[in-house]
Amino acid sequence: MGIFSRKNDTEPKKKKKPATAKDASYDFINASREFEKSRISEMEKSKVLAWKITFGACAVAIINAIAIIGLTPLKTVQPYVIRYDNNTGATDIVTMFDGIQDENQAEISAKYFSA
Structure with missing residues (x-):
């Protein structure tokens, strides 16, 4: 008997008992x-x-909050002043004074305020 052999149809089939109402209800x-x-x-x-x-969503939200809290001090705002000349219409950006004076910056500040 191999894998591809046919089933013997000549064998008598077993007859099932007729299902009773009780058996049908148990099955149901x-x-x-x-x-x-x-x-x-x-x-x-x-x-x-x-x-x-x-x-998982809560963990991602907590990690995002920690990242925002950690990265917030790294963000700095650098304000700048744009100077507009009414006669010529030329614009230039005024450099910021950082509080450290060397001789070159002192000369520039003196020339600016004396003019």
Whole structure:
């Protein structure tokens, strides 16, 4: 008997007993219990997956908040002043004074305020 051999159709088939109402009701009840168990297990799996997704989203939100808190001091605003000449219409950006005076900056400041 190989894998591809045909099934012998000449064997007599076993006759099933006629189903009684009691057997049919037991089968129906067992089938409904199995269906209910499968639905409950699917709902539990779905609930576990939902909680995993929720915790993952919360973890990402916390990591984002920590990153924003950590990177906020690195952001600095550098204000600049644009000087406009009414006669010629020329514009130039005035350099910022950082508080450190060397002789070159002192000369520039003196020339600026004396003019």
